[in-house]
Amino acid sequence: MIALLQASLPRMTQPLxxxxxLLYFAVVAVIATWATRRTKNERDFFVAGAGVGLWTLAxxxxxxxxxxxxxxxxxxxxxxxxxxxxxxxxxxxLSNALxxxxxxxxxxxxxxxxxxxxxxxxxxxxxxxxxxQGLAAVGILIAVIGYMATNLLALGIxxxxxFGTSLAAGIWIGTAVIxxxxxxxxxxxxxxxxxxxxxxxxxxxxxxxxxxxxxGGGLTHISQTIMQADAKFLGxxxxxxxxxxxxxxxxxxxxxxxxxxxIHKFYMLKNPRQLKWYLLLMSVALLMAQLxxxxxxxxxxxxxxxxxLAPLAKADQATPMFLLHAAPxxxxxxxxxxxxxxxxxxxxSFMNAGxxxxxxxxxxxxxxxxxxxxxxxxxxxIVLAIIAAGVAQVSGTLVAFLGIFGWGLFASTIAxxxxxxxxxxxxxxxxxxxxxxTGLGLTLVGGTLGYFKIIKLPTGxxxxxxxxxxxxxxxxxxxxxxxxxxxxxxxxxxxLVMEA
Amino acid sequence: MLKSSILGxxxxxxxxxxxxxxxxxxxxxxxxxxxxxxxxxxxxxLMSLMALGAVRRGRxxxxxxxVFAGMFLWCGGCFAVALAxxxxxxxxxxxxxxxxxxxxxxxxxxxxxxxxxxxLAWALTFDSSMLSEDDLRxxxxxxxxxxxxxxxxxxxxxxxx
Numbered sequence: 001m002i003a004l005l006q007a008s009l010p011r012m013t014q015p016l017x018x019x020x021x022l023l024y025f026a027v028v029a030v031i032a033t034w035a036t037r038r039t040k041n042e043r044d045f046f047v048a049g050a051g052v053g054l055w056t057l058a059x060x061x062x063x064x065x066x067x068x069x070x071x072x073x074x075x076x077x078x079x080x081x082x083x084x085x086x087x088x089x090x091x092x093x094l095s096n097a098l099x100x101x102x103x104x105x106x107x108x109x110x111x112x113x114x115x116x117x118x119x120x121x122x123x124x125x126x127x128x129x130x131x132x133q134g135l136a137a138v139g140i141l142i143a144v145i146g147y148m149a150t151n152l153l154a155l156g157i158x159x160x161x162x163f164g165t166s167l168a169a170g171i172w173i174g175t176a177v178i179x180x181x182x183x184x185x186x187x188x189x190x191x192x193x194x195x196x197x198x199x200x201x202x203x204x205x206x207x208x209x210x211x212x213x214x215x216g217g218g219l220t221h222i223s224q225t226i227m228q229a230d231a232k233f234l235g236x237x238x239x240x241x242x243x244x245x246x247x248x249x250x251x252x253x254x255x256x257x258x259x260x261x262x263i264h265k266f267y268m269l270k271n272p273r274q275l276k277w278y279l280l281l282m283s284v285a286l287l288m289a290q291l292x293x294x295x296x297x298x299x300x301x302x303x304x305x306x307x308x309l310a311p312l313a314k315a316d317q318a319t320p321m322f323l324l325h326a327a328p329x330x331x332x333x334x335x336x337x338x339x340x341x342x343x344x345x346x347x348x349s350f351m352n353a354g355x356x357x358x359x360x361x362x363x364x365x366x367x368x369x370x371x372x373x374x375x376x377x378x379x380x381x382i383v384l385a386i387i388a389a390g391v392a393q394v395s396g397t398l399v400a401f402l403g404i405f406g407w408g409l410f411a412s413t414i415a416x417x418x419x420x421x422x423x424x425x426x427x428x429x430x431x432x433x434x435x436x437x438t439g440l441g442l443t444l445v446g447g448t449l450g451y452f453k454i455i456k457l458p459t460g461x462x463x464x465x466x467x468x469x470x471x472x473x474x475x476x477x478x479x480x481x482x483x484x485x486x487x488x489x490x491x492x493x494x495x496l497v498m499e500a
Numbered sequence: 501m502l503k504s505s506i507l508g509x510x511x512x513x514x515x516x517x518x519x520x521x522x523x524x525x526x527x528x529x530x531x532x533x534x535x536x537x538x539x540x541x542x543x544x545x546l547m548s549l550m551a552l553g554a555v556r557r558g559r560x561x562x563x564x565x566x567v568f569a570g571m572f573l574w575c576g577g578c579f580a581v582a583l584a585x586x587x588x589x590x591x592x593x594x595x596x597x598x599x600x601x602x603x604x605x606x607x608x609x610x611x612x613x614x615x616x617x618x619x620l621a622w623a624l625t626f627d628s629s630m631l632s633e634d635d636l637r638x639x640x641x642x643x644x645x646x647x648x649x650x651x652x653x654x655x656x657x658x659x660x661x
Contacts (some may be wrong), residue, residue, distance in 0.1 A: 083603055086607075090606075090607070090610055090611050091546075091610065091611075092611070093610075093611055093612075093614035093615040093618065094546050094575070094610070094614050094618075096618070097550060097614065097618035097619075097622065098546055098549060098550055098553075100618075100622055101549075101550040101551075101553035101554050101622070102549055102550065102552070102553035103553070105630060105631055106553075109639065113643055218598070219597075219598030219599065220595060220598040222598075223595055223598055223599055223600065224591075224595075227589055227590060227591055227592075227593055227600065228590075228591040231587070231589050231590035231591075231593075232587075232589065233589075234589050234599065234600050234603055235587055235589040235600060235602065235603060236582040236600075236602045236603045236605070236606045242535035242539075242583065243524050243530050243534060243535055243538070246520075246535050246538040246539050246542065246579075247538065249538075249539070249542055249610075250517060250538060250541075250542045253542060253546055254542065254545055254546065254549070257549075272631060272636065273631060273633065273636065275626070275630070275631070276622075276623055276626040276627070276630075277623060278622075279618060279619040279622040279623065280619040280620075280622075280623060282619075283615045283618075283619045286615065287615060290611060419549070420510075420549075420552075423552045423553050423555075424503070424507060424552070426507075458524045458525055458529070458530065459529075459530075460524065460530070461521060461524045461525070465521065466521060469514060469517055469518050469521060470518075472514050473511075473514055473515070473518065476507075476510075476511050476514075492646060493643055493646055493647075496639060496642055496643060496646070497639075499556075499557070500631065500635060500639045
């Protein structure tokens with residue numbers, strides 16, 4: 001993608017793209033300055049003072065849940081394996097609804113009742129267990145580094161392409177920009193830059209889809225072109241087969257209950273009654289994301305098949321190639337900004353989740369409380385960002401591996417204990433700890449053995465799905481075995497929230 | 501009782517998914533029933549988890565029962581049709597709304613229809629089955645009373661020392 005962008009962007013058009021990118025960064029700086037002035041304590045830093053409105057929450061959640069993968073990696077995956085790649089984003093409507101019924105109200109009320117600031121703190125409060133809180137925080141911390149490194153590498157590539165820097169410089173410039181507003185304004189700055197970034201993404205998505213359909217000659221023509229050359233590509237399971245597609249469907253639907261960058265935002269909603277329209281707003285945002293994800297990969301495949309576009313050397317070239325081939329420069333500039341926006345919004349959320357784990361959750365697990373949590377939140381944000389940027393710069397293919405198991409680690413360590421635990425009075429501390437340990441152990445060991453090719457799973461089966469299903473079943477089994485302890489581990493105020 | 505039944509459905513669905521994955525490890529490639537198990541089990545897990553979250557005071561609003569059961573049949577059915585129909589995505593294959601037939605069934609079934617159904621069901625039942633103004637007021641009053649009781653208990657303990 002790097003070489004392609006540098007080689008292919010016409011010189012005359014680069015200044016316009018650079019101007020749009022600079023304007024974009026300027027707006028982010030203005031929002032960050034405003035948010036910094038409003039960040040007075042750790043509650044502002046970690047949960048935006050729990051004073052966010054519904055529109056802001058919905059757009060910020062959409063921006064945080066769409067990483068650079070939605071704009072670059074996703075279309076590339078669809079170009080490579082056909083419609084099987086769509087199953088990562090396909091369950092979005094179901095996972096949004098799942099999050100609403102299972103977690104939205106309970107997380108919001110739990111945050112209010114206990115003044116909670118982090119997702120592991122909800123697990124700790126549910127089971128009256130600092131150990132469960134600490135273990136969940138360790139899972140988040142490990143996954144956050146991988147996710148941040150993946151996204152910082154993608155941001156480095158975008159900055160390199162737009163400004164002509166080296167990749168290393170791109171990574172560190174991108175890290176510095178995100179750090180500037182994340183350290184100063186915490187999640188408050190993140191939320192409001194997310195609103196701006198989410199809006200840029202939405203506009204970019206709609207424009208790209210319109211240009212994609214036009215470039216391909218309409219949906220029917222696109223389908224017929226591809227079907228003549230590659231019969232499986234547009235089949236329901238693409239070129240990867242039903243097990244791969246359905247594994248994506250399982251992990252990215254049920255596993256969504258464990259994504260801290262998304263769940264955490266429920267704490268921030270000012271009025272829990274506003275949740276009434278939450279699902280509707282999220283669904284509109286999701287529709288836009290799904291459109292860009294599917295459209296680019298499929299249209300590029302059609303253009304390559306009919307010979308209008310040279311075959312891609314790498315799948316990640318799908319989005320830049322399409323923009324350079326079929327979209328006006330202004331749209332290309334907007335989309336490049338949209339990609340940067342998606343990445344920055346995601347990294348900010350993960351920085352905050354990681355800093356909260358280090359500053360609040362892990363000390364709690366050891367029975368300690370830091371004296372100045374706001375200051376430590378800022379320091380740990382910097383430390384985590386530097387580690388992630390370093391990993392992004394030196395790790396090569398390892399960075400993709402870290403990103404892949406990040407999602408699985410979140411899902412298998414958080415989803416059972418939190419999502420089912422908040423809806424089942426019979427869940428126990430032993431069940432929660434056993435499921436978190438199972439998720440951590442299986443994902444880390446299985447992922448590492450798979451990466452070094454010591455074990456080989458059947459086609460379509462991945463470590464994330466096996467870890468998730470196992471940790472869920474372990475949670476139920478251990479809770480059932482230790483069910484006598486269930487009632488004694490549930491505080492009265494938590495029970496009130498669960499029954500509300 | 502209702503919650504226990506729903507939890508039973510969640511566990512059953514997860515076991516079906518797990519069985520599907522076990523079938524993927526069969527020598528000579530995945531068994532024919534493995535994708536059926538993963539798709540049906542995942543749809544079952546999703547709908548039963550939503551139903552678990554929708555239980556209030558031992559019951560679920562009747563309209564939501566229909567929504568969750570109906571969407572399980574709809575989503576699971578769309579996957580089943582896509583798995584059962586013969587592949588016909590080559591040149592001259594049947595198109596529906598500009599896309600191959602089986603793919604359109606899956607895309608409509610799992611992505612588009614849920615986008616329309618769930619937000620409406622959620623919004624329409626929110627006041628009666630999720631969180632009304634009265635619910636919120638009662639919860640806050642109960643928690644305030646509990647906090648007051650805890651503070652009073654704490655002071656009494658300190659006094660006795």
